[in-house]
Every structure is written in C-alpha cells, then in structure tokens.
Amino acid sequence: MIKRKIKERLRKVLKELYPEVKEIAFEVEKPKSKNFGDYSTNLALVLQGIKKVPAKDLAKKLLEVLSPDPLFEKLEIAGPGFINFWINSQFYKDTLWYIIKEREAFGNLEIGKGRKVLVEFVSANPTGPLHIGHGRGAAYGDALARILKKAGFEVFKEYYINDRGTQMEILGASVFLRAKELAGIPVEFPEDFYQGEYIYEIAKEALRSYPDLLERKEEEALELSRELAIKTILEDIRKDLEDFRVYYDNWYSERDLYKKGLVEECIHLLSEKGLIYEKDGAKWFKSTLFGDEKDRVVRKATGEWTYFASDISYHYEKFIKRGFDLGVNLWGADHHGYVPRLKASLQALNIDPEKLQVILIQMVNLIEEGKLKSMSTRKAEYVELKELVKEVGVEAARFIFLSRSADSPLDFEVELAKKQSQENPVYYVQYAHARISSLFEKAKEKRVELDKLKELPSLALEEREEIEILKKLVEFPDEIELSALQLAPYKIIYYLLDLAALFHEYYNKFRIIVEDEGLTLSRLALCKGCQIVIKEGLNLLGIRSPERM
C-alpha cells in the first residue's frame, strides 16, 4: 500500500518530466540498511539506461518535482543514483488509526478484483488415506485461497477426484481379494495391489453390506467392491481434511467429465484442428507442436481414455465453460513432467497457458528422533495426516507446512512440532497475540478503556521501538500483495515472525500500562494494531489466535 503510494507519485512525476517514457520497470523497496531511508527507488538508475543521461542528474530532476509532499519527511539522492525516502511519522500514526477502525479488513486489496480463480489442491486419488505430503498441499492450498481472497480475487476451492481408470480397478480388485481372504479362501495378493490395512476394513464392510458378495458374478462383485472402496475412502479423506480445517467449495468427479461428454468434445475439437492422429491403434495428441518433448496418448489401443484426456477436458471446462480467469493447481513435484503437455493442450484449444499456474510442491520428509522416516505410497509405509495432526495439532502442523517455499523440500521434525516451547515458532507468534489480550484484560481492571482513545489529540508514540512496530504494521498490505502475486504463503509467516519479535522486544523494554493515561492509551493502541494484524495474518494461514496460553 505504501509502496504503491510512492510508486504512484513517482509515475506522476515521470509523466510530467518525461512523457515520452511509457513502459518502465522500476522498483520501490525497503532497503536492507536503515541508513538508506524507509523506502528507496531505483527509478533514476533504470531511466539512465533509456535516457543516456547520468542517473544522479535524473534523480536530481525527479526530486525537484517530487519534493513538496507531506508524505515524505526527507528525501535524498544516494549511491549510484537511488532516491531514498523517509516517511513522515504522522503517516504511520494515521495508519494505526485506520487499522483500529478497519480491524480484520485492514490489508484487503483489490489487485484481484473482478477475477475468478480456481485453486485446485490435494486431489489425492481415492485409493488410500491422506499422508503428510498431502497435508502440505492442503495447508498450502487453503492458505493460498485465503490470501488470494484477501487480495480481492473471487476464489473457489476444488478437489478433483480421479475416480476412474486403472487405479480404481486395482483398488476394487484389492478389496475383493481381501474379502475372499477374510472368507477363508486362499488368495495370492499381487504386489502392485493396495497393501494397506484399510483395505481389510473396507473388505469387512463389503461383506457386511453384501453378504452374497462372493457368490455374485465376479464382474459385479468387483464393481460393488470398487464403488464401496471409493465412497469409504473419499469420506475418510473428507473427514481428515475437515479435521485439518480445510473445506472445499466443490468436489469434482472425473466421471462427470464423461457424463457431460466433455472429453469427446475436446478431442473432437483437437481433431478438427488436425492435432490428433492414430498410431499403433491408439490416438495421440501432437503436443510436440507446442513444445512438449513427445506426443502423448489420449486414447489407448484398448479404447480407454487416458488420465491426460480427462485432464484436457477438465481444464477446457475450467477456463472456457466455467469462466475462470486463473487456475492455480498444486501438484507434487513428481508431476513436473506433466506440466508441458497440459499447457500444450491449453494452447491447442486457444487458451492462454499463463492462465494456469502450476505450483509444484517438493517432498515432505518426516524426521523422528533425528532420523528420516522413509515413505512409499503403495506399501502403506507413509505416515497418515490424521496421525500427525493428532500428535502435533492443527496449528503447529499448518505453521510448519507453510514455513517453506514450495520449492524447498520440507523436513518435518515431529519432536519440534510437539514442543510447547520457544523452539516452536508457532507459539512465538501466538504468544504475542495472547500477551496483548492479557494486556487488555489488565487495562480493563484498571478501568482504562480503549474507547477513550478518541479523545486523545495525538498518539504519544515516539520511541524507536514504537516507530519500528508502526512501520512493520504499515507493511502488512504490501506483504499480502507480494504473497498473493507470488503464490507464496510463507512470506506471511516470515512477516508475522518479524512483527512478533518487534512486539516481544517492545514489551520487554517498556511498560504498556503506566501512570500517564495518554501514554497508556497510545501504547495500547499500538498493541491493538499488532493484535489485529497478527490475528488476521494467522487467519490467512488458517491458524487460530488464542486469547491466552
């Protein structure tokens, strides 16, 4: 918000001085060193490349026009031609009033206004319970959806269910075999079938629901087993996600794509463009024309459609029929090879591939007692999300899942997450919130009410630490913008840790509730601002802010 304000002013000056310069990519940023002001711009340096005039001379001219502005307390030209800004502290104080007035609406942005975005995440195949890798995707997708909404997008959360294809057949067969086994019939259980204990549970249920299961025609029995398995597992997944406080606007069944005839429609469209051909009895899509490394099969020689064919039509519907302006897909990093072919299909259907943003999330390693726990999907060696949540709780789990960029693999240390101590960063932030709540209770006892703040002519906040906090609070909207544009929830985490640190430091150094009522009220106002921002920041991550700890 503040960055935007400065940028706007700079653009205005630029237009006045150099109307011929249309497109220019310059930055307003917080310099690393405080000696270079609160904010700083490289405008003159970038302009130097275009105008072929020394940056310092350009900066001087810019300053002359920019100078008389109450937003800035001081301006200077420094280094090779940076312009440094010192913001008038009144602006910070005004913002604090604004935060207290707006409460959780502070930081609401309009950068996504009028744009519909679909965030599709987890979307695990209904072949088994969710494991911790899915947990990372769940936390990430949910937080991203909250952040994008805050940034002004119209957001929908969707779970895409792969409820057809080979894996489903294997799932059905796994249950059926286990049912036979339970009935005392000797079976050979293939290695590539689902090995997990939960298959037995479903088999038991199948035998209960269909006592004649084993007498039925095999085809029929397999179907019953399969359908029951999908339904049971999906319910389980849904419950795990709800316990993790993740709710979807829509659960989209892959089968519906076929019911609606979308797959045939899409392949027909591509066919008309001459992008489908037959080879070895299968139908292929010429994805190489759009940068993929090889052509891909959409229909197998057996006559079955591939997963890819479904996905083409799913995204076709997403962007063309359902009218989403942006699709954000969260996939495991092992799917990276899949991105070029999907983008190729969008391009072939005249959809701007930029509309689809795929975030590839790296692995989660579970560390227990300093050792890496190995995980293999098929063999039920993974750790289930529900177990983890039971052990460490939703707040710590979400916080840790969100604390890394998607690009980094995440080492999840269970002992650390369980620790209710200083080593666990989630409590550090929550504790700041709880401390402030407690301050207000104390203030109430002493009959200091924040309402009296209105009578105060101005805020008595002049200490270095107080100004630091004010500055940090003002950054909140900028951080939201950044994390929305970069689809990076972890930015919010780092911001909150910084803010909490500033607060704790302040709290330790100064008494908030003092004799002087004006000072007390001013300090309480500052605390209130912190509390509002911390609570809303944590809320963006799906983490609760306790009143006491």
Add this chain to the structure above:
RNA sequence: GCCCCUGUAGCUCAGUAGGAUAGAGCGUGAGAUUCCUAAUCUCAAGGUCGCAGGUUCGAGUCCUGCCAGGGGCGCCA
C-alpha cells in the same frame, strides 16, 4: 542420456523479478524477572553465498559449463 527443484553461518532456512555494508531462528557461550504472561528479552561468536567463467554502472539473484543432493522421464495416475 534428458527434464525439474535445491546448494547462503555448525543445523534449518529468508534474501522482496539485478541494487548500496549478507539476514533470521535453532544450537553454543554470557546475562535479564520485587512490576502488564520468562512459551519472553539482551549481548557475543559464527560467511570465499557449491566451483569456474560470462552479461553491466552493479550479481547471492540473470546466462553457460561443471560438481553434489532430491525428484521425474509409461498406451500408470
């Protein structure tokens, strides 16, 4: 062999689409509470940004090559 991600302090990671003097937390060492929550705070030590070139006013950040770790290269999903 090809593709993707990663390589920054002892450990785990930030570094804001190229900016000015490289940042946190943990761990280590030393300290702080008659007073609003010590799940807190203060101070200190700790760096050839994997290696080598290149691009330019300027590189941890961009390009090329190499090295190391992880993941992926099906008419599986």
